[in-house]
Amino acid sequence: MSNYVNETLNNIEMRRSIRSFTGQPVQEGDLTAILEAANQAPSAHNQQAWRFVVVRGEKKTELASLVSSRAADFPKASSALLRMAARSIKSAPVVVAVVNTGELINHGTNLFKLNAEQSLDFFRTMEIQSSAAAVQNMLLAASSLGLSTVWLGVLFLIKEEVVEFFGEPEGEFMAVIPVGYAAKESQGPGKRPLEMQVRVLE
């Protein structure tokens, strides 16, 4: 809990993952605002090696079907998470997928002249970290507008199929984010206290 009264800090503290949504649509302007916020994130070498794919209408129904149809191929816990993800995708009015484009990997490899293995490891990690910052910007922008989201990472288990589905077969799966209005507010799980997470070296 922060001791400051500050809108940004308050928004960060109040954001919670929501997995079930009302039918209320997301205004086009709000969707653009959260995509703009994502696109403003810091990125390694300012490459913005991310693509945001907006999925709605029939395509969203198809995505939910794809995810639930593949759930049975996985052991119990992951299968349950995939089915839950499919339900969230179905219930949200709009879904945003984030895919890494590989542009930083190509750009950095040419520029830095590292060996191939080191280069791929380095720039792929930088792409993932940059896109994670973009995703978090998106989640926070959404909650600041009264919208709810959940970061669905479990679709990584079927990453080849989903990036193909998003029309980004050369890209790397990053996140799928249903966006909408919460069917029910959530307190979310508690967080470990800061004292457990911080070490000071001096």
Ligand SMILES: Cc1cc2nc3c(=O)[nH]c(=O)nc-3n(C[C@H](O)[C@H](O)[C@H](O)COP(=O)(O)O)c2cc1C
């Ligand atoms: C990288 C990442 C992947 C996640 N994947 C899933 C997922 O596949 N399904 C899901 O329901 N929640 C997923 N979440 C949401 C977490 O479960 C959630 O953030 C965590 O329980 C803390 O709750 P809070 O977001 O309400 O603070 C993911 C979160 C992150 C950061």
